[in-house]
Amino acid sequence: MELFPAIPLAEWRDTKATLHRFAQVIGKIRLAAGVRRNHWWNAPFHLTGRGLTTRPMGQVDGNPIFTIDFDFVGHRLHITTVDGRAMSFPLYGQSVASFYRDTMRALADLDVRVHIDIPHPFDLPDTGRPFEDDTEHAAYDPVMVTRYWQVLSQVNLVLEEFAADYSGKISPVHHFWHTFDIACTRFGDRVVDQPPDADPVTREAYSREVISSGFWFGDDSFPEPAFYSYTAPEPERLENEPLLPEAAQWIAQRGSHLAVLPYADARTEADPRATVLAFYESAYRAGARLAKWDIPRLACPGGITDPLLST
Structure with a gap:
Protein backbone atom coordinates (compact mmCIF):
# COMPACT_ATOMS: atom_id res chain seq x y z
CA MET A 1 0.00 0.00 0.00
CA GLU A 2 0.96 3.65 -0.28
CA LEU A 3 3.66 4.84 2.11
CA PHE A 4 2.21 7.47 4.48
CA PRO A 5 -1.41 7.50 3.22
CA ALA A 6 -3.50 10.59 3.92
CA ILE A 7 -4.95 10.83 7.43
CA PRO A 8 -6.20 14.41 7.94
CA LEU A 9 -7.31 15.06 11.50
CA ALA A 10 -10.61 16.60 10.36
CA GLU A 11 -11.74 13.28 8.84
CA TRP A 12 -11.52 11.32 12.09
CA ARG A 13 -11.37 13.86 14.92
CA ASP A 14 -14.36 12.36 16.79
CA THR A 15 -13.16 8.78 16.26
CA LYS A 16 -9.67 9.73 17.43
CA ALA A 17 -11.10 11.30 20.59
CA THR A 18 -12.98 8.08 21.39
CA LEU A 19 -10.07 5.80 20.54
CA HIS A 20 -7.68 7.94 22.59
CA ARG A 21 -9.83 7.36 25.66
CA PHE A 22 -10.13 3.63 24.93
CA ALA A 23 -6.33 3.56 24.83
CA GLN A 24 -6.09 5.40 28.14
CA VAL A 25 -8.36 2.86 29.84
CA ILE A 26 -6.13 -0.01 28.73
CA GLY A 27 -2.95 2.02 29.34
CA LYS A 28 -3.92 2.64 32.95
CA ILE A 29 -4.53 -1.08 33.39
CA ARG A 30 -1.06 -1.68 31.95
CA LEU A 31 0.40 0.85 34.36
CA ALA A 32 -1.30 -0.80 37.34
CA ALA A 33 -0.50 -4.43 36.45
CA GLY A 34 3.02 -4.29 35.05
CA VAL A 35 6.55 -4.01 36.43
CA ARG A 36 7.76 -0.42 36.57
CA ARG A 37 10.66 0.43 34.25
CA ASN A 38 12.93 3.46 34.11
CA HIS A 39 11.52 6.44 32.19
CA TRP A 40 8.06 4.75 32.15
CA TRP A 41 9.09 2.28 29.46
CA ASN A 42 6.62 -0.15 31.03
CA ALA A 43 3.64 2.05 30.18
CA PRO A 44 3.39 2.42 26.35
CA PHE A 45 1.91 0.05 23.80
CA HIS A 46 3.77 -1.81 21.05
CA LEU A 47 2.70 -2.55 17.48
CA THR A 48 1.48 -5.96 16.36
CA GLY A 49 0.48 -7.37 12.97
CA ARG A 50 -3.13 -6.32 13.62
CA GLY A 51 -3.01 -3.45 16.10
CA LEU A 52 -1.51 -2.75 19.51
CA THR A 53 -0.50 -4.83 22.52
CA THR A 54 0.16 -4.15 26.17
CA ARG A 55 2.61 -7.08 26.21
CA PRO A 56 2.20 -9.63 29.04
CA MET A 57 1.56 -8.26 32.53
CA GLY A 58 0.33 -9.54 35.88
CA GLN A 59 2.03 -12.17 38.10
CA VAL A 60 3.94 -9.65 40.27
CA ASP A 61 0.63 -8.28 41.56
CA GLY A 62 -0.93 -11.70 42.21
CA ASN A 63 -2.91 -11.76 38.97
CA PRO A 64 -2.57 -14.42 36.30
CA ILE A 65 -0.32 -13.35 33.43
CA PHE A 66 -2.52 -11.62 30.87
CA THR A 67 -2.25 -9.51 27.73
CA ILE A 68 -4.64 -7.00 26.19
CA ASP A 69 -4.60 -6.46 22.44
CA PHE A 70 -6.39 -4.00 20.19
CA ASP A 71 -7.27 -5.61 16.85
CA PHE A 72 -7.69 -2.77 14.36
CA VAL A 73 -8.39 -5.11 11.46
CA GLY A 74 -11.22 -7.06 13.07
CA HIS A 75 -11.99 -4.14 15.42
CA ARG A 76 -12.14 -6.05 18.66
CA LEU A 77 -10.44 -5.94 22.04
CA HIS A 78 -8.85 -9.25 23.09
CA ILE A 79 -7.84 -10.17 26.64
CA THR A 80 -5.87 -13.40 26.95
CA THR A 81 -4.38 -15.21 29.96
CA VAL A 82 -1.27 -17.37 29.94
CA ASP A 83 -3.35 -20.53 30.45
CA GLY A 84 -5.21 -19.91 27.19
CA ARG A 85 -8.45 -18.41 28.47
CA ALA A 86 -9.67 -15.41 26.49
CA MET A 87 -12.41 -12.82 26.25
CA SER A 88 -13.10 -10.34 23.46
CA PHE A 89 -15.70 -7.79 22.41
CA PRO A 90 -16.22 -5.29 19.54
CA LEU A 91 -14.65 -1.85 19.59
CA TYR A 92 -17.33 -0.31 17.39
CA GLY A 93 -20.70 0.70 18.81
CA GLN A 94 -19.11 1.55 22.16
CA SER A 95 -19.03 4.69 24.23
CA VAL A 96 -16.09 5.16 26.58
CA ALA A 97 -18.42 4.22 29.44
CA SER A 98 -19.53 0.93 27.87
CA PHE A 99 -15.97 0.12 26.77
CA TYR A 100 -14.73 0.65 30.33
CA ARG A 101 -17.49 -1.55 31.79
CA ASP A 102 -16.96 -4.33 29.23
CA THR A 103 -13.20 -4.28 29.84
CA MET A 104 -13.49 -4.50 33.62
CA ARG A 105 -16.15 -7.20 33.34
CA ALA A 106 -14.00 -9.27 30.96
CA LEU A 107 -11.03 -9.00 33.32
CA ALA A 108 -13.16 -10.14 36.24
CA ASP A 109 -14.44 -13.12 34.22
CA LEU A 110 -10.79 -14.11 33.69
CA ASP A 111 -10.05 -13.76 37.44
CA VAL A 112 -7.94 -10.64 36.89
CA ARG A 113 -8.37 -7.94 39.53
CA VAL A 114 -6.83 -4.59 38.61
CA HIS A 115 -7.35 -1.37 40.53
CA ILE A 116 -6.95 1.84 38.52
CA ASP A 117 -5.98 4.61 40.92
CA ILE A 118 -7.36 7.43 38.77
CA PRO A 119 -10.01 6.04 36.36
CA HIS A 120 -10.25 9.35 34.49
CA PRO A 121 -8.62 10.62 31.27
CA PHE A 122 -5.10 12.02 31.60
CA ASP A 123 -4.33 15.50 30.23
CA LEU A 124 -7.53 15.71 28.16
CA PRO A 125 -10.30 18.34 28.34
CA ASP A 126 -12.60 16.00 30.31
CA THR A 127 -9.94 14.90 32.77
CA GLY A 128 -12.39 15.29 35.68
CA ARG A 129 -14.97 12.86 34.26
CA PRO A 130 -14.70 9.16 35.18
CA PHE A 131 -14.45 6.75 32.24
CA GLU A 132 -17.60 4.99 33.43
CA ASP A 133 -19.61 8.22 33.02
CA ASP A 134 -18.42 9.15 29.52
CA THR A 135 -21.26 8.48 27.08
CA GLU A 136 -20.27 11.50 24.96
CA HIS A 137 -17.35 9.89 23.13
CA ALA A 138 -18.80 7.05 21.05
CA ALA A 139 -17.67 7.69 17.45
CA TYR A 140 -15.82 4.84 15.76
CA ASP A 141 -15.04 4.86 12.03
CA PRO A 142 -13.40 1.46 11.33
CA VAL A 143 -11.85 2.64 8.05
CA MET A 144 -10.02 5.49 9.76
CA VAL A 145 -9.03 3.33 12.74
CA THR A 146 -7.43 0.82 10.38
CA ARG A 147 -5.71 3.71 8.58
CA TYR A 148 -4.38 4.97 11.94
CA TRP A 149 -2.85 1.55 12.64
CA GLN A 150 -1.38 1.34 9.13
CA VAL A 151 0.29 4.75 9.49
CA LEU A 152 1.58 3.77 12.94
CA SER A 153 3.05 0.60 11.46
CA GLN A 154 4.88 2.50 8.73
CA VAL A 155 6.21 5.18 11.08
CA ASN A 156 7.19 2.47 13.57
CA LEU A 157 9.62 0.95 11.07
CA VAL A 158 11.06 4.32 10.05
CA LEU A 159 11.74 5.02 13.73
CA GLU A 160 13.27 1.55 14.12
CA GLU A 161 15.61 2.35 11.24
CA PHE A 162 16.53 5.69 12.82
CA ALA A 163 17.06 4.03 16.21
CA ALA A 164 19.50 1.54 14.70
CA ASP A 165 22.11 4.25 14.13
CA TYR A 166 22.58 5.00 17.86
CA SER A 167 24.67 2.87 20.22
CA GLY A 168 23.85 4.66 23.47
CA LYS A 169 20.93 4.13 25.79
CA ILE A 170 17.76 4.29 23.72
CA SER A 171 14.11 3.51 24.36
CA PRO A 172 12.05 1.04 22.38
CA VAL A 173 9.87 2.48 19.65
CA HIS A 174 6.57 2.68 21.48
CA HIS A 175 3.11 4.23 21.30
CA PHE A 176 2.18 6.44 24.23
CA TRP A 177 -1.47 6.19 25.20
CA HIS A 178 -1.51 9.42 27.22
CA THR A 179 -0.31 11.67 24.38
CA PHE A 180 -1.33 9.38 21.49
CA ASP A 181 2.02 9.60 19.70
CA ILE A 182 4.68 7.10 18.70
CA ALA A 183 8.27 7.89 19.65
CA CYS A 184 11.81 6.71 20.25
CA THR A 185 14.12 8.51 22.67
CA ARG A 186 17.92 8.70 22.71
CA PHE A 187 19.51 9.30 26.13
CA GLY A 188 22.66 11.18 27.08
CA ASP A 189 24.82 10.47 30.11
CA ARG A 190 24.12 13.56 32.20
CA VAL A 191 21.68 13.43 35.10
CA VAL A 192 19.05 16.19 35.07
CA SER A 229 11.79 16.00 17.57
CA TYR A 230 12.84 17.81 20.73
CA THR A 231 15.85 18.03 23.03
CA ALA A 232 15.41 18.21 26.81
CA PRO A 233 16.78 20.14 28.54
CA GLU A 234 16.80 22.44 25.54
CA PRO A 235 20.21 23.97 24.75
CA GLU A 236 20.38 27.69 24.08
CA ARG A 237 19.79 28.77 20.48
CA LEU A 238 18.50 25.36 19.42
CA GLU A 239 15.80 27.07 17.35
CA ASN A 240 18.52 28.65 15.17
CA GLU A 241 19.91 25.30 14.01
CA PRO A 242 19.18 24.18 10.42
CA LEU A 243 16.71 21.38 9.72
CA LEU A 244 16.03 19.14 6.75
CA PRO A 245 14.01 19.27 4.54
CA GLU A 246 13.05 22.86 3.76
CA ALA A 247 9.48 22.28 4.98
CA ALA A 248 10.71 21.47 8.52
CA GLN A 249 10.74 24.22 11.11
CA TRP A 250 11.17 24.95 14.79
CA ILE A 251 7.97 25.95 16.57
CA ALA A 252 7.61 27.36 20.07
CA GLN A 253 5.68 25.10 22.42
CA ARG A 254 5.28 25.28 26.20
CA GLY A 255 8.36 27.41 26.70
CA SER A 256 10.67 25.34 24.48
CA HIS A 257 11.05 24.50 20.78
CA LEU A 258 9.89 21.55 18.76
CA ALA A 259 11.27 20.52 15.38
CA VAL A 260 8.28 19.76 13.17
CA LEU A 261 7.87 18.28 9.71
CA PRO A 262 4.20 18.23 8.63
CA TYR A 263 3.06 14.81 7.47
CA ALA A 264 1.44 16.35 4.39
CA ASP A 265 4.82 17.72 3.28
CA ALA A 266 6.73 14.49 3.96
CA ARG A 267 4.28 12.27 2.08
CA THR A 268 4.54 14.32 -1.12
CA GLU A 269 8.33 14.07 -1.32
CA ALA A 270 9.87 11.84 -3.99
CA ASP A 271 11.28 9.59 -1.23
CA PRO A 272 9.15 10.13 1.91
CA ARG A 273 11.04 7.59 4.02
CA ALA A 274 14.44 9.14 3.30
CA THR A 275 12.98 12.59 3.92
CA VAL A 276 11.74 11.65 7.39
CA LEU A 277 15.03 9.97 8.28
CA ALA A 278 16.92 13.10 7.18
CA PHE A 279 14.60 15.24 9.30
CA TYR A 280 15.14 13.11 12.41
CA GLU A 281 18.90 13.09 11.85
CA SER A 282 19.11 16.87 11.38
CA ALA A 283 17.10 17.52 14.56
CA TYR A 284 19.15 14.99 16.53
CA ARG A 285 22.46 16.49 15.41
CA ALA A 286 21.25 19.99 16.23
CA GLY A 287 20.40 19.03 19.81
CA ALA A 288 23.36 16.68 20.33
CA ARG A 289 25.88 19.18 19.01
CA LEU A 290 24.69 22.01 21.26
CA ALA A 291 24.39 19.67 24.27
CA LYS A 292 27.95 18.49 23.57
CA TRP A 293 27.16 14.81 23.12
CA ASP A 294 29.95 12.72 21.62
CA ILE A 295 28.19 12.17 18.29
CA PRO A 296 30.89 10.01 16.62
CA ARG A 297 31.26 7.73 19.69
CA LEU A 298 27.49 7.21 19.89
CA ALA A 299 27.06 6.52 16.17
CA CYS A 300 26.13 3.00 15.12
CA PRO A 301 25.84 2.96 11.32
CA GLY A 302 23.62 0.17 10.10
CA GLY A 303 22.93 -0.98 13.65
CA ILE A 304 26.38 -2.58 13.94
CA THR A 305 28.76 -2.27 16.90
CA ASP A 306 30.89 -5.31 15.98
CA PRO A 307 34.27 -3.66 15.28
CA LEU A 308 35.16 -6.25 12.65
CA LEU A 309 31.96 -5.79 10.66
CA SER A 310 31.81 -2.04 11.16
CA THR A 311 35.12 -1.56 9.35
Missing part, protein backbone atom coordinates in the same frame (compact mmCIF):
# COMPACT_ATOMS: atom_id res chain seq x y z
CA ASP A 193 17.85 17.50 38.42
CA GLN A 194 14.18 18.30 37.97
CA PRO A 195 12.67 21.00 40.21
CA PRO A 196 10.98 19.71 43.38
CA ASP A 197 7.57 20.85 42.14
CA ALA A 198 7.82 18.86 38.89
CA ASP A 199 5.17 16.17 38.52
CA PRO A 200 6.23 12.51 38.91
CA VAL A 201 5.72 11.76 35.22
CA THR A 202 8.18 14.50 34.25
CA ARG A 203 10.70 13.66 36.97
CA GLU A 204 11.01 10.07 35.79
CA ALA A 205 10.79 10.70 32.05
CA TYR A 206 13.40 13.47 32.03
CA SER A 207 15.86 12.39 34.71
CA ARG A 208 18.54 12.24 31.98
CA GLU A 209 19.28 14.36 28.93
CA VAL A 210 17.15 13.18 26.02
CA ILE A 211 16.55 13.75 22.34
CA SER A 212 13.20 12.32 21.37
CA SER A 213 11.89 11.68 17.86
CA GLY A 214 8.34 10.76 16.99
CA PHE A 215 5.05 11.31 15.22
CA TRP A 216 1.61 12.42 16.33
CA PHE A 217 -1.77 12.60 14.60
CA GLY A 218 -2.61 16.20 15.44
CA ASP A 219 -4.69 17.85 18.14
CA ASP A 220 -6.32 21.18 18.94
CA SER A 221 -2.96 22.90 19.46
CA PHE A 222 -1.47 21.58 16.18
CA PRO A 223 -4.36 20.37 14.00
CA GLU A 224 -2.48 18.19 11.53
CA PRO A 225 -0.34 15.05 11.72
CA ALA A 226 3.39 15.68 11.90
CA PHE A 227 6.81 14.20 12.60
CA TYR A 228 8.61 15.87 15.49
